[in-house]
Amino acid sequence: MKKSIGAKTLAFPTPVWIVGTYDKEENPNVMTVAWGGICCSKPKSINISLRKATYSYGNIVERKAFTISIPSEKHVKEADYFGIATGKKVDKFAATGLTPVKSDLVDAPYVKEFPLILECKLIHTIEVGLHTQFIGEIIDVKADESVLGEKGLPDIEKVRPILFGPEIRTYHGIGKYLGQAFSIGKEIS
């Protein structure tokens, strides 16, 4: 028997992604999002949701581009800080000592110290309510050579991404390997 716990934005896992943007004065800004996901394979696209009140919202509307930098668990404090502070008041790169790098493909900066980044051009804007959903086409994915594994793809156990639990407000690392997708289920049928 399941117990109702009410209408909540509660699903596991949600990601911890750092959205990079430039403001009108070319100042780089970053903010943390957990409301987001991949949303299309062709065009290759990813969605993130931001409140209009955020500094990044205006930057994306203006520049029509953003990056997603995926932090490793060793930077969980910085990732949390990026979601607490506002770019309206502080330079989050200066505060953390992390380094903005200008993308050569889209009009947005990414975080040099984070191992995996996506460079995105805005292709859709959907007004859902308190949050606006931005869908970006993934123009390129870049990774530190140190996290690459088989076939030149990022090894998730080297990237060590962070996941967020909404409502319980906790961060977790990734755990044990459970199996190969589109494969282990073939035993059934």
Next chain:
Amino acid sequence: MKKSIGAKTLAFPTPVWIVGTYDKEENPNVMTVAWGGICCSKPKSINISLRKATYSYGNIVERKAFTISIPSEKHVKEADYFGIATGKKVDKFAATGLTPVKSDLVDAPYVKEFPLILECKLIHTIEVGLHTQFIGEIIDVKADESVLGEKGLPDIEKVRPILFGPEIRTYHGIGKYLGQAFSIGKEIS
């Protein structure tokens, strides 16, 4: 120095969620999605992306409702199977021995054996390309009492959700607790 690995739908982590729907004959169906995320806090909403070719696509268009059942890692094989088989040809519940339960709030079934479920009503349909994005308002969240922790909320370490690595096609469990959100970042500034 980061290495370009090309435009790919590659971001970590992505979820492993089971979408539950009814077809025109009231047959319950389930499919696995990794393209999805929470997208708005008011209305409380979640998005999933499906190809038009899937059986579930037509069901959602018709019924304007779906559920999301979040499997524990012990059901990783069933979760994988739900993404391999098609409801056009097989009864995935019968094949796995899992149990469909009719939601009392929305016109869709969920998976009894999975510990955390969301009941959703369709509020937006966005044509992105190969995938259509469905945004559902979260009407209720239900959880097995056995996974509830502090404050009556689901404990992620009891739910033990699965995460998916796109491109590398691997499933992983959740790992160690890294800290409290909106808290550990306060040390910086």
